[in-house]
Amino acid sequence: MSRGSGITIGIDIGGTKVLGIAIDANGEIVGQHRVPSEVATGGVEAAITTVFERLLNEVGVADAVGVGIAGLVDFEGRMRFGPNLADVLELSVRDQMEAATGLPVTVDNDANAAGYGELLFGALEGCRHALMVTLGTGIGGAIIVNGEVFRGANGFAAEIGHFTVRADGPLCACGERGHWEAIACGNALGRMGADAVADGDGAAIAAVAAGAPVTGHHVADAARLGDREALAIIDEFADNVALGLAGLANIFDPEAIAIAGGLVEMGDLLLEPVRAAFARHLEGLAHRPHIRIMPAALGERAGAMGAAAQARRVIRQPS
Numbered sequence: 001m002s003r004g005s006g007i008t009i010g011i012d013i014g015g016t017k018v019l020g021i022a023i024d025a026n027g028e029i030v031g032q033h034r035v036p037s038e039v040a041t042g043g044v045e046a047a048i049t050t051v052f053e054r055l056l057n058e059v060g061v062a063d064a065v066g067v068g069i070a071g072l073v074d075f076e077g078r079m080r081f082g083p084n085l086a087d088v089l090e091l092s093v094r095d096q097m098e099a100a101t102g103l104p105v106t107v108d109n110d111a112n113a114a115g116y117g118e119l120l121f122g123a124l125e126g127c128r129h130a131l132m133v134t135l136g137t138g139i140g141g142a143i144i145v146n147g148e149v150f151r152g153a154n155g156f157a158a159e160i161g162h163f164t165v166r167a168d169g170p171l172c173a174c175g176e177r178g179h180w181e182a183i184a185c186g187n188a189l190g191r192m193g194a195d196a197v198a199d200g201d202g203a204a205i206a207a208v209a210a211g212a213p214v215t216g217h218h219v220a221d222a223a224r225l226g227d228r229e230a231l232a233i234i235d236e237f238a239d240n241v242a243l244g245l246a247g248l249a250n251i252f253d254p255e256a257i258a259i260a261g262g263l264v265e266m267g268d269l270l271l272e273p274v275r276a277a278f279a280r281h282l283e284g285l286a287h288r289p290h291i292r293i294m295p296a297a298l299g300e301r302a303g304a305m306g307a308a309a310q311a312r313r314v315i316r317q318p319s
């Protein structure tokens, strides 16, 4: 295959979709392909290969491939642990992809890749120290230190949903009690809404849910209609979100925090109370520069774009 095009391919592998994006040397998107989740049920490896081949057909040539995958990924590109991707556990994604494509391959955690994408092309552009926090079904994120994704000793850093903020809090999906994710992810907002309904306090939320199990979307919809109970739940939930953000900001002293994930669709309905609560929890607020909290800019493309950018580092020069 001819090299030197400067085009790299990034592939973002989540629990339900595989999205591939090709970027050129300027970071412009030159190709995009998504494999629907039903294809992914044929096996994650097959889905990755399908996305790669279709993208390569589209763009003609590529110099390297970057992969972002949901789970603990070590520096050898091996997927060590991922609760949503059982068939790739302990799989050497990098070696398999290099064998399948004949190209150099980088592999990182999907949230790290997304954080790198936001750093280069999105909301965190120009930052040297920043956080990206994904508020979705769970909480993920990336820590940017000195313009680089911070990966720790083994590549596993930035599992930011899993630190304890409330020792007697609810059980986390990981099995520990009181983790930030357990009180500040989308499922937590849904649970708070369901609890209110069960207590007889959530008439408007119950009306929006119309008999379906209460989710965070229902709480948000009721709040948009001006329901006081839903707004109070969102205030309490925003405080839970801010508790973790302020803890991380106290530790990492970021310039900015980009919020990604499904909950960011709530916009200022969520972000305004989060900013207010963040200010209450941050150490030394009056004596430090303002820390911006804003929505991420790239949406679901962040991971694939960041992975494609990470792949630039392993481009082999033509001999």
Ligand SMILES: [Zn+2]
Pocket: 161, 162, 163, 172, 173, 174, 175, 176, 179, 181
């Ligand atoms: Zn946990």
